[in-house]
Amino acid sequence: MHVDRFERYWMWAASGMLVLFLGAIVITAFAGSAHPPSHVETVNPDTIRVAGEFAAPGVAAGPDGGVTVTMRAEFYVFRPEVIRVPAGKPITFRITSPDVLHGFQIVGSNVNLTVAPGYVSETTATFTRPGEYLIVCNEYCGLAHHLMQGKLIVEAAQ
Ligand code: CUA
Numbered sequence: 001m002h003v004d005r006f007e008r009y010w011m012w013a014a015s016g017m018l019v020l021f022l023g024a025i026v027i028t029a030f031a032g033s034a035h036p037p038s039h040v041e042t043v044n045p046d047t048i049r050v051a052g053e054f055a056a057p058g059v060a061a062g063p064d065g066g067v068t069v070t071m072r073a074e075f076y077v078f079r080p081e082v083i084r085v086p087a088g089k090p091i092t093f094r095i096t097s098p099d100v101l102h103g104f105q106i107v108g109s110n111v112n113l114t115v116a117p118g119y120v121s122e123t124t125a126t127f128t129r130p131g132e133y134l135i136v137c138n139e140y141c142g143l144a145h146h147l148m149q150g151k152l153i154v155e156a157a158q
Helices: 005-031
Strands: 058-061 067-074 077-079 082-086 090-096 102-106 112-115 121-126 131-136 149-155
Touching: 058 082, 067 082, 067 102, 077 149, 090 112, 112 121
Parallel strands: 067 090, 082 149
Antiparallel strands: 058 067, 067 077, 090 121, 102 112, 102 131, 131 149
16 A cells, blocks of 8 residues: 555654653653542541541531531432531531542532542632532432532521
């Protein structure tokens, strides 16, 4: 089969670029240890339901006035399903999964986490506007993914 000289050059050039770009992805994944976009904190997903902070998820006030919300995202439910937090205070969400990849998005806010089993996803946000916020899972996690939702109730300061 006759392939024109310049066409051959371009085929080699395109193949070379593929190798170069794929190599860059592989090298940076290992050198930069690719991980979920959060701080890197690992947990054993097999035991989070029975031991440690995620066994009793909920809202806890810290000594500095901040609030920590510990949560589990698991097959088709957030635990706790309803969270009550005060307005105007920094709220730190710590969330992990015992099963598969889930999402944690508080609609109408900047809070949007990927929740991977084995990792703790953490972010801090302050809600100035009291009211109810819908929490949705935005990573496809199974047949009832579309039913997986929770509620954040931001209460006005007393
Ligand atoms: Cu959990 Cu989709």
